[in-house]
Amino acid sequence: MKKRKRIIVLLLIVLLWPCQVSKAASGLKLKMNGSLLDYSGIQVKVTIDGKQVQVKDNPGIIINHIALVPYDVVFQKGLGATCQYNESAKTVTIRKDDATVKMTVGSTVAYVNGKRKTVSVCPRTVYFCQSKITKIMIPSRFVTEALGYTYYWNKKENAVQITSPYALYYDKKWHKYSGTKGHVTVNGSAVNVSDMPTVVFEGFAFVQAKKVFENKALNAAYHYNQKDQTVKIENDYAYVKYTIGSKTAYVNQQKYSLKIAPKMVKDNVSNKSFIMIPAKFTAESLGYEYKWNTSTKTSEITVVKKRDWSWYSKGIKSSSACTDTLESVVVENVRGEEFVRFTGNTSLTMETDFIEKNNTLKISFANLNNITTKAVKKFSSNKNVKSITMSECETGNVTVTIQIADGTEYYEEDTGKCYSICFYSSDEESSTADSTESAVTLPIPKGVSFEQLTTEDCYYNKQFKVIMPGKHGASFENIPKSLPDGVKSIKCTQDSANKTILTFYTAKVLGYKISEQKDTFVVKVGNPKDIYKNIVVLDAGHGGSDPGTIHNGFREKDINYNILYQYAKTYFNKPDSPVKAYWTRTTDTLIALDDRAAFAKKVQADVFISLHMNSAGSVYASGAETFYTATNNKANSFGVTSKMLASYFQNHWPSKVGMGTSRGVKTANYVVTKKNTVPAILIELGFMSNKHDIDILGNGANQKKAAKTFYETVCSFFEQYPTGR
Template identity: 25%
Template sequence: MNNLKKSIAYLSIMMLTAATIPASTVNAASVPKAGKYYTLKIAGKKQKKKCRNVKVNGKTVKTYAPGFSRANTSMYSAYWLFKKQKSLGVSYSYSSKTKKVTLKRGSKSVVMTLDSMYAYVNGKKTKMPTPARKVYSYAKKKNYIYVPGAFCAKNLGHSYKWSGSQKSGLITTKKLPSTNTGGSSNSGASSSSGTSSITPGTRITASASNYSVRIKKPKGLASSAISTSDDYDNRRLIIKVKGNYKTHFSSSSNRYIKTDKYFRSYTVTYSGGYTNIYIRPRKDVIKAYAVSQTSDYIYIKYDSPKKIYNRIVVLDAGHGGSDSGATGNGLREKDLTLKIVKSAKSYFDKNSGYKVYYTRLSDWYPSLSYRSDLANNVGADRFISVHINSATPSAHGTETLYNSKGYKSTSGLTSYNWSNKIHGYVRPATGFTNRGLKNRTGLAVLRNTKTASSLTEIGFISNKTEAKKMKSNTGTYGKAVYNAIVNSFSTYPSKR
């Protein structure tokens, strides 16, 4: 009887203890034991691997997927490290269809394809110590996506080092350089001794060892007082400084220009409370600019856009000026296309990872040759022209035009594939009938533009219902164009 009472008491205690364990404790990820062996299938081979942990700011990452060593580098679960650790500020995505792993942080990106030794870091092809892999855990009976930890952490702007004593990779978070996300006009913050970028998103950084023009700053000028504008239509860079510093910046003793065949002129004006410095290259070609500053100097480096930027897009609003395009139901094509492009621009202005050139941002008419020449001069990775269709009042739907005989981008993206990507975003945004892709080899902008090019016809201005919807939804269509462009670079990164 006493034994029965003891058993009942013991059972009651166990039940009470189990009931008080929080559910989160039961389901939470565990910390693999560093040095312990785990059975994994890597590259199709079953093998035992000694666990390597990873710490972020000194705290061990909790995970069901233990890290391990391969090719003398540590491999970690992309999900548990880069998605779950919010302090890293990294977005993670994986496509089972394309087998691409994408990590993004601000303007930085690392795109990997499973089992490939090469990644695209900010659009530039880069060799890794070992590929990203799909790894099967026999303990969890589940696949995990693993990536080389040091390579990814460093290229996303954090610091990484290996600690043999802790048997862990140590990641210390670092802030990205402070930039104004307003597109090409950015002030940037400068420390008293460091160099800060005024034009974010560039492949190179202008500095004391890498510049075309160096300008001495007046004492006490705040770094936030300086911004830039790439006035590519007039083939010049404008440096805008709040305040009247015309005398200082006009003095030849306060600037140094490296002699080269491209430099044309340096001029200074003052109006409306701002000093404007204009820098013009000599030849009538479009140059791109990387601009940075220290407490003492402004450094400007100019070169071809392809050497300055990772991703280059030309966005064309069809028609304009004296050419109204199609008209119907009280609307003009040129007005709708411009509103759609300006909507897309509002999103690109907040994303420094892309350099976008616009054929027009006001009501004027760029010739057809101007549009394709712009794309060719800047070495565009993509060209898209936005149009509105017209036919009979009953005609309806969205279609996108491509050139089967057109050029490819440097990444191998064809006019057809590019148009298919655009159509996959714009058509659902309109909700109109799907008219599909149409092959048009005779259109000037698709024939003469030497990169992947596309022309999208949003809907029919001659159709009363579609005209009414288009008038009210130009912002939605602009966002769809923006999303299509950004997504396309994940699939077809520029090879720079």
């Protein structure tokens, strides 16, 4: 019996022994931060686009919930990035396409395309004792997302899964593509283009030539000659012929010049190649109706039963595949002022943007179908207007770029079907230069009370408006000829909502106020500081083609814009607001950083505030921080410095929004704070990479609350630090 018990004990020892050996062997012996340690945590695996990266001898490790991986194995060999390690500076630089990440061993400070970021776990040197290999281990999520790739932690597999961004191969190289992936319908029925969606190149929608135009409903034929790389699409009325890679196209033997050449394109999903051609030009040249549906991102092609086909061969010009709404563009000289007049057969909708650095004025006309004028015209004899260039995009917009001479000023006039811009030299005296008036008195029409008058400041177009209910054009037929300094003209128009609009066209940004005087109202104008007690410039970071940080479907530029302009303007634009606000952007437009900084001086602002959202490689980083530049920290006329402004907002605003963590006031050399002429700060309100922060900042109701509390904080700031005006 005793012998039997001894045998059982020995068997148990033998059975248990391999398990203990296996468990010990599964650990890693590492040398890190000068110390040897037994690492028994997760050994991280890595896949890139589903393919395993060989990290067996030096797997990733988890430090403070962050997966660190060897940069050379994962990002250099696996991802194909260009990597450089500077041994003396202990810096790792990783470049992939248009993204650059720079990190320092032992430091939590990192730079993404030159912009300072903070990581929660720093890169470090790790020696793997078993394989006798030293590796520089870096935070995998931070670097992956900074390079524009998608990161996913597979908990079940203990694996970092990296997915390449959507990319297109054309013109003999790969291009990262983050633009529209659109759809196509023919007569309202969807065309399956899931294997290669509609893509947009420089504003032009390109679609699959064969699948779209061989659709039965179009009754068209598709021909492709592989030898000479030509594509021909024809129906009973017309044909279009393209050569892949060439900007020359033919419609019924007539030669046309394209903005973008047809391309052979493949993506990194289906890995199939497709001939992609311009949707609008092709459809309309063949006599079909074409519409770009912005909301659904769909090229809508419709067969028209009755059509004057000859109109198309005459109507489409070599510079454009668009239509006939803009009838004429005329440049004329009137009393030394140069006018550019745009006339349409319908009311024109436009938006202007002056780029001071390049001396260009861009006007975007919406919902046009054709340009019947030349694409480029130069004016050698003009003093102010040097050239006019027209371009189009598939969304139906036409952009007119006007190049002007140095020192040229302008103002605008809009009468619905005719939109005019007057250009004049700033060193010339205006027609009102001799006037000493600082105000103009105008009648209040019968049936209208002073309280019904409203105003709208269109300072970005150098104009402001006084609006009243009803049609009262007759009351303003005799507007005084003697106008206040800086006011070029006053025009009276009526809109479709039965309102009368008085538009004041100004030579520069002016402040204004209206007051009642018996049966008239007085419009007082002057430099902004002569009119307003407190002036702030508000800068919603990023915009246009620069989305800023992107996380969980949210774009930083949208959050900045919603809080600082979309919702805050309601409060700042109230007639009784004690603070006058000017915004660097009022649309989804990319404004140059230098122009943002210079704007404060143009409007005589007291302070400048820029709003941004933060991001980090760690999901645990959270809270607000406010930056100012040490070289722009002199006290202004009422004793406020940039640091004082930063401290006030850091202490009074973020907590009202729900940002529980205060990361304090810091210095940084951001362009908008460094190159400013007034106390200037940049607020990083929260981390889009943190769940708590983005749950608050991404919510519309919370954005409205943030806008309201921001306005209240601005007002309380000026109460504590009065300007003395």
